[in-house]
Every structure is written in C-alpha cells, then in structure tokens.
Amino acid sequence: MSLDASAIAQTIQLSVTPVFLLVATGSLLNVLTGRLSRVVDRSRVLMDRWAETEGAEHEKVVAELRWADRRMDVINNSIGTAVACGIVVCVLVALLFTQAFTGLNLAVAASWAFALAMLLLLVSLILFLVEVRMAIRAIHVPMELMEVEEMGWQRRQRRR
Template identity: 40%
Template sequence: MNIQLGDIGHIIQLAIAPVFMLSTVCTNLLVLLNRLARIIDRSRVLEERLDVAYNDTYMNELDVLYRRSHLINVAIALATACGLFVCLVVALLFVGDAANVTLDKAIAGLFIAAMVCLIGNFGYLLREIFIASTFMRAHRHMRHIERTPN
C-alpha cells in the first residue's frame, strides 16, 4: 500500500468536480430551508388568526402552504441524499486508491444516484414555486375583484 504523491494529486483532481457539486447542493439546501421557514412563519400567523375566528380564505391559504411545505420537505430530503452520495463518491475515490481496489462501478453508481436526487430536488422545488406563483396570482385577482365597485 505505497501511495505516491502524484496519485494523491490525481485523486484530488478527480474529487474537485464532486466537491463543487456538493457546494451547489449546500447552497440549494439553504434556499430550500429559507423557503420552508417562510412557509412555517406564514402558517403560524394564519393559524393564530383562525384561533380568533374561522375564515375560508385562511383555510385555503393554509392548504396551499401545507402542500408547499410537503414539496419543500421532499426536495430537502432529495438534496440531502444527493449530498450524502457525493460525499461517498469522494470518500470512495480515496479509499479505492489507498486500498488499491477498483471501485469504478460503485463510484459511477453513487454519482448517478446523486444526479437523480439532484434532478428530483429541482423538480420538487420547481413544482413548489409554481404552486406559490399560482396562488399569489389567484389571491391578487380575488382581491382585485373584491375591491372593484359594482
């Protein structure tokens, strides 16, 4: 198990792309967590208002917020799984070289799994954004109708 300095340098070069991907996943997680925090804050406000008096508008908005939070939670789970797979890819790059074992298929499989999770993550985020935008437009339209004199 004699590791040459050039071998370590080559492994580090191979690990750079997954590490950049990991950085992107972490940034994406921050976005998702911020969106979830805003959803939770708005839900708490509406639930407090509902404690005072029942309102169909608040209930409808809460339903939308619950759907959005579910989508964000799935996106967070997928992004986290993606990050885990990328970390495993980097670890296997070093372990495979240190143990002088070929782990190409395992590394490729984990990288593909990471990409599938990342694609799913973006899909759920996009769906959540569409729901938020649709609700915002519908809410604005309803407020316009309510304020328009007959």
C-alpha cells in the same frame, strides 16, 4: 501500499467535480430552508387568524393553511432528496479515495454513486420548481385589486 504525491494529487483532482456538486447542493439546501422558513412563518400568522375569522374569510384562511401545508411537504421532500444527494456525493468521494489508497477497482461503484447523486439532485430541483409554481398560484392577485379594466389595461400598456 504507499502512494506518492502525484497519486494523491490525482485523486484530489478526481474529487473536485463531486465536491463542486456538494457545494451546489448546499446552496440549494440554503434556498430551500429559506423558503420553508417563510412558509412556516406565514402558516403561524394564518393559524393565529384562524380563530378570529368567520364565514368566507375563515374559508380563505383554511384554504391557505391547506395550501401552505402542501407546500411544506413539497419543500421537505426536496430537502430530503438534496440531503440524500449530498450524502451520496460524500460516499462517492470516499470511494475515490478508497480506490486510490487500496488499489481496489471501485470505478463501477463510483459511477453508480455519481449517477445516483445526479438523479437525487434532479428530483430535488423538480420538487423545487413544483413548490415555486405552487407559491405563484397561491399568490394570484385578484383583478379587482389591480384596478384594471378588461380591455383598458391593454390600451394603457401600449401608451407607456
């Protein structure tokens, strides 16, 4: 079956939206791998400190190591779903071109592929949000370090 230039152009136009989804997924993967790298680096520092600490300080190091391990699991799962999304988007583009070149009606398969890609992206983003919230909870600044009195802080904020 021969295709004319307009049919090829139309297929390329149909593929643009999934390709934008692929670019967005790649950007998300870049952010996720950066976060994973930071957690791994922090874990290495904590592992070095583990043998040097005792008592309450050692317990804090162990607790932070456990928390970092959980964060790494969440990030890894988010990366996995984002990669799966990217793979499904590639399959979607392949389906669109296969339909254009063979004349087979693959619209239902393409629709399911797009829906699956969106679901995987959604899961990845939710896991990303979970990990960010975990990071925020892990870095809770103790009140004594802020040198803030309970009610005096509010009064100082009003003066500014």
